[in-house]
Amino acid sequence: MSIKKIALSILSLSLLSSGAVQAQSDKVIIMVGGMEKIIYLPAKLAEQLGYYKAEGLNVELQNEPAGVDAETQLIAGQVQGVVGFYDHTIDMQAQGQNMQSVVQFSRAPGEVILVSTKNAAGVKGMRDLKGQTIGVTGLGSSTSFLSQYLMVKNKIPLGGFSLLAVGAGNTFIAAMEQNQIQAGMTTEPTISRLLKTGEARILVDMRTELATKIALGGTYPAACLYMQTEYINAHKDVVQKFANVYVKTLRYIATHTGAQIAAQMPKDYTVGDVDAYVKAMNDGKGMFTKDGVMPADGPQTVLNVLAGFKPSLKGKNIDLSKTYTTTFVKAVK
Structure with missing residues (x-):
């Protein structure tokens, strides 16, 4: 082979290598704290509707049952964004990490405290769970935050009950069936599944903005897309595309029925009960924002x-002003 051909071969390999690196760097990984949960619906629905591709985004959605683990991956730089609860941005600022909600999905947690019917006798409020084990998705997750707050609010100190990480869906249900937990905080569609079988009843409901105000004392912005502030400032064009995608998705949710939305989702998301999923969708649609804007009284x-x-x-x-931004969602056409 001539020196010229060798040089061209080396150049070609170099270009291919740089192209591969560029293609890899263009991928944006978003970790979702439980992909099948209705509270995080916009993440997967946007993919199903083709909105990421329409914006020219190369997105990989990764599923992580507990938000606290997704947060850890974000800090480590393994993912570029998290679809999880806004409260992590506040918690992380206290630990010296700067993160911001860039699109606010919901104005309510969309969660409930369920009590196992086996242990429901005499349980009328959170105070009656003293000495009991409460199931949460993960220790340090938003479900653990809210469970602890509701207990302390009802005069039960942190040492007066136990938290057990049981995830959601089948693992949560199994933990309740086996009496590993006597109560627990979870979301749809797990809620509807346990109510339908009669294995649990609702103790505290936070699926609507009104119910949330009663339980927590005000509007509680929950599900959102949050990213590290450094990444946001360095990739404003990418962040704007995500804002475009999710605001468009939120508008779709607001203007379509539960049945129409369910029809777009993977079949396994309905867990074999389409009617229950559709009902949960219709009942929970009101928690979503229509524009991705953080409610002023929420933080x-x-x-x-x-x-x-x-x-x-x-x-x-x-500094609450540094835990979210409305710049990108307000720029959506």
């Missing part, structure tokens, strides 16, 4: 809830 409520039980927030000056 303070979330801070109040977290400060109610987390020692790490005591004495810390949290």
Whole structure:
């Protein structure tokens, strides 16, 4: 082979290599704290509707049952964004990590505290769960945050009950059936499945904005897309595309029925009961925002809830304005 051909071969390999690196860097990985949960519906629905591709985004959705683990991956730089609860941005600021919600999906947690019917006798409120084991998706997850707050609010100290990480869906249901947990916080469609079989009843409902205000004292912005502030500032064009995608998806949710939305989702998301899934979808649609904008009164409520039980927030000056941004969603056409 001539020197010229060798040089061309080396150049070609170099270009191919740089192209592969570029293609890899163009991929944006979004970790979802439970892909099948209705509270995180926009992440998968956007993919099903082809909205990511329409914006020219190369997106990989990764499923992680507990939000706290997704948060860890974000800090480590393994993913570029998380579809999880806004409260993590406040919790992380107290630990020196800067993150922001860039699209706010919901104005309510979409979660409930369920009590096993085997242990429901005499349980009229959170105070009656003293000494019991409460199931949460993960320790340090938003379900654990809210469970702890509701117990402390009802005069039960943190040592007066136990939390057990049981995930959601089948693992949550199994834990309740086997009496590993006597109560637990979960989301749809797990809620509907347990109510339908009569294995549990609702103790605290936070699936609507009104019910949430009663339980938590105000609007509680929950599901969102959050990213590290450094990434947001360095990739504003990419972040804007995500804002475009999710606002468009939120508008779709607001203008379509539960049945129409369910028809777009993977069949296994309905867990073999389409009617229950559609009902849960229709009942829960009201928690979603229509524009992705953070409700003005929401961040303070979330801070109040977290400060109610987390020692790490005591004495810390949290700048709520740095935990979210509305710049991108307000620029959506």
